[in-house]
Amino acid sequence: MFTPSALKKLQTILGPADVLTSQEDRISYSYDGTPMLSRLPEAVLRPRTADQIAAIVQLANEEEFAIVPRGSGSGLSGGSVPVENCVVMLTNHWTRILEIDERNLTAWVEPGVITAQFHSAVEGRGLFYPPDPGSAAVCTLGGNVAENAGGLRGLKYGVTKNYVLGLEVVLPTGEIMTVGGKSVKDVAGYNLRDVLVGSEGTLGIFTKILLRLIPKPESSSTMLVMYDRLTDAAETVSSIIAARISPAALEFLDNTTIRCVEEFAHLGLPTNIEALLLIEVDGRGSVVEEDASMIEKICRDHGAREVRRARDDGEAARLRSARKIAFSALARVKPTTILEDVTVPRSEVALMLDRIQEISRKYGLMWGNFGHAGDGNLHPTCLTDERDHAEVHKAEKAFDEVFSAAVKLGGTITGEHGTGLAKRAFLDRLTDPPALQMMRSLKDVMDPRRVLNPGKIFELKPRCEGPMPRRREQIEKFLAQGAFT
Amino acid sequence: MTTTSVKGFAGVDVPNDDVITNCMHCGLCLPTCPTYVLTGLERSSPRGRIRLIKSVASGDLPMSELFVEEMNFCLDCQACETACPAGVRYGSLVEAARAQAFAQERESRATRLLKRFFLGTVFSSHRRLKGLATLLKVYQRSGMAWFLRRTGILAAISPKLARLDPLTPQISDSFSSDVLPEVLSPYGERRYRVGFLTGCIMDVAFGNVNMDTIEVLRRHGCEVIVPQSQSCCGSLAAHYGDMTSARRMAAGAVDLFKRDGLDWIVMNSAGCGAFFKEYGHLFADDPERASAAELVAARTKDLTEFLASTGFRPRHARPSGNKRPPRVTYHDACHLAHTQKVVQEPRRLVQSVPGYEYVELPEASWCCGSAGIYNIVEHEAAMQILERKVDNIASIAPDVLVTGNPGCMVQIRHGLERRGLNVRLLHTATFLREACDP
Ligand SMILES: Cc1cc2nc3c(=O)[nH]c(=O)nc-3n(C[C@H](O)[C@H](O)[C@H](O)COP(=O)(O)OP(=O)(O)OC[C@H]3O[C@@H](n4cnc5c(N)ncnc54)[C@H](O)[C@@H]3O)c2cc1C
Numbered sequence: 001m002f003t004p005s006a007l008k009k010l011q012t013i014l015g016p017a018d019v020l021t022s023q024e025d026r027i028s029y030s031y032d033g034t035p036m037l038s039r040l041p042e043a044v045l046r047p048r049t050a051d052q053i054a055a056i057v058q059l060a061n062e063e064e065f066a067i068v069p070r071g072s073g074s075g076l077s078g079g080s081v082p083v084e085n086c087v088v089m090l091t092n093h094w095t096r097i098l099e100i101d102e103r104n105l106t107a108w109v110e111p112g113v114i115t116a117q118f119h120s121a122v123e124g125r126g127l128f129y130p131p132d133p134g135s136a137a138v139c140t141l142g143g144n145v146a147e148n149a150g151g152l153r154g155l156k157y158g159v160t161k162n163y164v165l166g167l168e169v170v171l172p173t174g175e176i177m178t179v180g181g182k183s184v185k186d187v188a189g190y191n192l193r194d195v196l197v198g199s200e201g202t203l204g205i206f207t208k209i210l211l212r213l214i215p216k217p218e219s220s221s222t223m224l225v226m227y228d229r230l231t232d233a234a235e236t237v238s239s240i241i242a243a244r245i246s247p248a249a250l251e252f253l254d255n256t257t258i259r260c261v262e263e264f265a266h267l268g269l270p271t272n273i274e275a276l277l278l279i280e281v282d283g284r285g286s287v288v289e290e291d292a293s294m295i296e297k298i299c300r301d302h303g304a305r306e307v308r309r310a311r312d313d314g315e316a317a318r319l320r321s322a323r324k325i326a327f328s329a330l331a332r333v334k335p336t337t338i339l340e341d342v343t344v345p346r347s348e349v350a351l352m353l354d355r356i357q358e359i360s361r362k363y364g365l366m367w368g369n370f371g372h373a374g375d376g377n378l379h380p381t382c383l384t385d386e387r388d389h390a391e392v393h394k395a396e397k398a399f400d401e402v403f404s405a406a407v408k409l410g411g412t413i414t415g416e417h418g419t420g421l422a423k424r425a426f427l428d429r430l431t432d433p434p435a436l437q438m439m440r441s442l443k444d445v446m447d448p449r450r451v452l453n454p455g456k457i458f459e460l461k462p463r464c465e466g467p468m469p470r471r472r473e474q475i476e477k478f479l480a481q482g483a484f485t
Numbered sequence: 486m487t488t489t490s491v492k493g494f495a496g497v498d499v500p501n502d503d504v505i506t507n508c509m510h511c512g513l514c515l516p517t518c519p520t521y522v523l524t525g526l527e528r529s530s531p532r533g534r535i536r537l538i539k540s541v542a543s544g545d546l547p548m549s550e551l552f553v554e555e556m557n558f559c560l561d562c563q564a565c566e567t568a569c570p571a572g573v574r575y576g577s578l579v580e581a582a583r584a585q586a587f588a589q590e591r592e593s594r595a596t597r598l599l600k601r602f603f604l605g606t607v608f609s610s611h612r613r614l615k616g617l618a619t620l621l622k623v624y625q626r627s628g629m630a631w632f633l634r635r636t637g638i639l640a641a642i643s644p645k646l647a648r649l650d651p652l653t654p655q656i657s658d659s660f661s662s663d664v665l666p667e668v669l670s671p672y673g674e675r676r677y678r679v680g681f682l683t684g685c686i687m688d689v690a691f692g693n694v695n696m697d698t699i700e701v702l703r704r705h706g707c708e709v710i711v712p713q714s715q716s717c718c719g720s721l722a723a724h725y726g727d728m729t730s731a732r733r734m735a736a737g738a739v740d741l742f743k744r745d746g747l748d749w750i751v752m753n754s755a756g757c758g759a760f761f762k763e764y765g766h767l768f769a770d771d772p773e774r775a776s777a778a779e780l781v782a783a784r785t786k787d788l789t790e791f792l793a794s795t796g797f798r799p800r801h802a803r804p805s806g807n808k809r810p811p812r813v814t815y816h817d818a819c820h821l822a823h824t825q826k827v828v829q830e831p832r833r834l835v836q837s838v839p840g841y842e843y844v845e846l847p848e849a850s851w852c853c854g855s856a857g858i859y860n861i862v863e864h865e866a867a868m869q870i871l872e873r874k875v876d877n878i879a880s881i882a883p884d885v886l887v888t889g890n891p892g893c894m895v896q897i898r899h900g901l902e903r904r905g906l907n908v909r910l911l912h913t914a915t916f917l918r919e920a921c922d923p
Pocket residue numbers: 032033068069070071072073074075076078079080091111132133134135138139140141142143144145146147148149150151152200201202204205206207327416417453511512513
């Protein structure tokens with residue numbers, strides 16, 4: 001339990017200013033970006049050194065409280081929402097870019113660096129860090145690594161995991177461990193680094209991150225393509241990929257989203273089209289031109305009503321804004337916006353969209369769809385009001401069906417937002433049992449006392465080690481060890 | 486009027502539950518919030534404050550001292566509204582929360598006294614403001630100010646006053662409201678008839694800006710109507726939660742400006758303009774005044790909004806000699822950019838003046854820390870925020886800095902002086918007037 005004595009020890013480790021306990025502070029860290037999830041932490045900590053973190057983790061093991069790491073709290077699966085008997089640990093004293101190594105094209109950063117600030121720092125030197133989640137202006141690199149965040153450039157450039165070369169982490173037992181490094185190749189032993197990427201704060205707290213950079217693409221070309229039929233848009237996506245072109249972005253908006261975007265931003269989009277694609281190619285000048293022309297032809301061959309191709313940077317930005325504001329435009333319609341993240345093989349995008357439409361109609365919900373079509377990563381977005389419990393309940397049931405449909409099509413329940421609290425029930429149902437068992441075992445081995453973000457990704461099951469307790473006192477002892485908490 | 490009693494709040498000016506629910510706690514507003522960037526604490530962020538307001542509303546949190554402190558620590562700059570994807574009207578929440586704190590007397594004694602003095606005494610009556618301003622003028626002109634400042638006597642008498650001294654506006658030689666007749670005819674043919682608010686700070690400290698505004702309007706074919714015996718528009722009181730005074734002053738302004746025959750009411754102070762535009766929501770319990778207030782609100786335009794939409798063109802290029810053209814830049818007043826969403830118009834106008842090189846100011850729409858009487862009530866924070874503004878100005882070293890709000894001018898002038906930067910600081914009206922000069 002989190003006792004007054006634990007609190008005192010924390011204050012000794014950090015100094016009183018970096019231990020926040022007021023009710024106002026606890027309320028302010030009771031949520032992240034996920035709708036309808038919140039809980040008060042016991043305290044909020046702002047450590048400044050890895051040694052402090054290590055000491056706190058050791059204390060958590062001794063005093064039996066949990067630690068929930070938190071970047072900017074923009075997560076959409078409840079990763080940094082407090083759990084029972086926990087302290088929230090902030091990384092916003094850790095905001096330095098420690099090194100940009102132009103010879104090796106790498107950068108050492110602290111976990112609290114804001115993603116967009118990192119983008120501008122490296123781009124200022126002609127370098128490029130591709131992962132660009134829609135939340136880049138607010139989220140942290142630590143949060144990105146913990147969620148293995150994606151973004152608009154996933155199709156060509158991959159996601160966060162493709163850029164993590166090394167990590168310094170404080171393990172759940174309090175040791176500080178370094179994995180990976182500047183070598184591009186490294187096959188010495190198990191690849192622990194990739195186990196930690198996407199671990200959602202359950203296996204370790206990152207204190208330093210080594211990222212891979214690439215040269216900044218020379219030029220780019222942007223176009224917006226409009227379709228009367230959804231299937232034409234979906235087939236365009238498949239054909240572009242089949243033609244061996246890798247656009248930097250291949251994004252999709254459905255009719256509801258288009259109408260909301262137009263109503264909100266007046267970009268002059270026709271509101272009676274069924275789908276819209278935003279396509280962007282980048283690279284060397286002449287190749288970009290060639291690719292763009294080829295894509296334009298493919299779009300027209302698939303019955304595009306209109307292709308708008310940007311002539312300059314200003315126009316490119318305007319076209320891009322249609323996709324960039326999709327989420328804002330939807331979010332304005334109703335108080336509560338539930339943004340989901342199902343992903344299917346690219347070839348199944350059209351089918352998946354059909355299924356989503358059927359399901360939303362069945363439940364009579366207002367629903368917009370947009371997403372990274374090139375990655376098969378869709379964001380079906382339900383617009384509702386959390387005060388209307390009946391409708392929220394319907395939305396939950398609808399999402400349940402959407403997730404099942406995605407898995408049936410060979411897809412997954414989340415492409416980039418993570419499992420956290422919001423989707424752990426589905427993980428339990430939809431993951432291959434041995435795989436799930438392996439995940440649980442890994443967690444048990446690395447975090448035997450369950451101090452780091454317990455209850456995230458999967459629910460805690462009672463620990464049953466050794467023979468079943470039979471006698472009353474055995475059972476009591478078992479319970480006293482916190483077996484069922 | 487609907488009197489709601491949400492658990493922790495009571496009375497008329499209650500934070501609206503729909504607005505609260507509209508916040509989906511995505512956090513996209515965080516990086517634009519000056520107070521969050523200063524402290525790194527979620528409770529000093531828009532998202533945090535909304536959650537605290539929600540908690541007081543639901544009864545989960547009492548209206549604590551820290552709660553009130555956070556509400557007052559907010560600049561009400563509304564940069565968060567510009568950033569918010571969901572269109573949450575944050576300003577309305579924090580203003581209602583302040584009104585609650587004010588009505589329930591939950592603020593610290595010092596804050597209450599300061600607010601009482603400035604809002605209840607200085608700004609509440611225009612006559613009193615002018616009286617005080619006259620005293621201040623004598624003080625400033627007599628060399629007394631210089632003497633007291635130089636010798637440190639002021640600091641010895643009262644350190645708090647000494648810090649505020651540079652922030653007292655330089656009082657104009659004559660108050661514009663004393664010399665302006667009710668009707669000023671246009672130069673040439675009349676195209677519009679516009680009402681003009683002399684304002685309070687504008688009037689006593691920036692009388693020349695008022696004169697420049699009127700000059701520009703007359704050259705642009707406007708007959709300018711200056712209703713006599715105006716008082717403050719009430720925005721300062723409203724932003725600090727004193728809704729009773731705010732309503733009283735707003736009612737006065739509505740009665741003065743509801744007259745027939747005005748095409749537009751033109752504002753040269755961003756804060757007043759923003760509040761005029763909100764008048765429609767103030768009088769829910771007084772339908773007659775409410776409809777007059779709506780009419781006034783619908784007619785209100787910022788000077789730059791009006792000029793840009795009616796095809797204003799500066800007449801003359803200023804001779805720049807054979808040197809490089811002077812560099813001009815523009816600072817967004819929060820209540821113009823974030824509240825009124827007037828961003829492009831002033832830039833277009835400034836850029837239309839020949840003979841200058843326009844340079845965009847980095848973080849132009851980041852608050853300067855003036856924020857009504859914020860630089861008095863939250864002095865330390867206001868000065869830190871000002872430093873960031875001055876850093877940005879220094880980074881492009883402009884010759885002229887143009888902006889559209891008196892509060893920003895007082896604050897930024899202080900910042901420039903402290904840093905020893907030689908930049909001409911002009912109100913948009915003055916810049917445009919100079920461009921019209923033969
Ligand atoms: C408007 C909006 C758009 C978004 N768009 C995208 C998108 O396009 N693609 C995408 O992938 N995501 C997107 N997201 C989701 C979210 O921004 C990402 O998941 C992001 O990576 C979270 O970063 P954060 O700093 O806010 O972390 P938090 O939300 O605070 O935490 C996320 C997880 O990381 C853990 N964590 C944080 N720091 C550390 C650390 N130092 N060590 C260990 N664990 C840590 C936390 O415990 C938690 O489990 C979006 C969110 C919003 C609100």
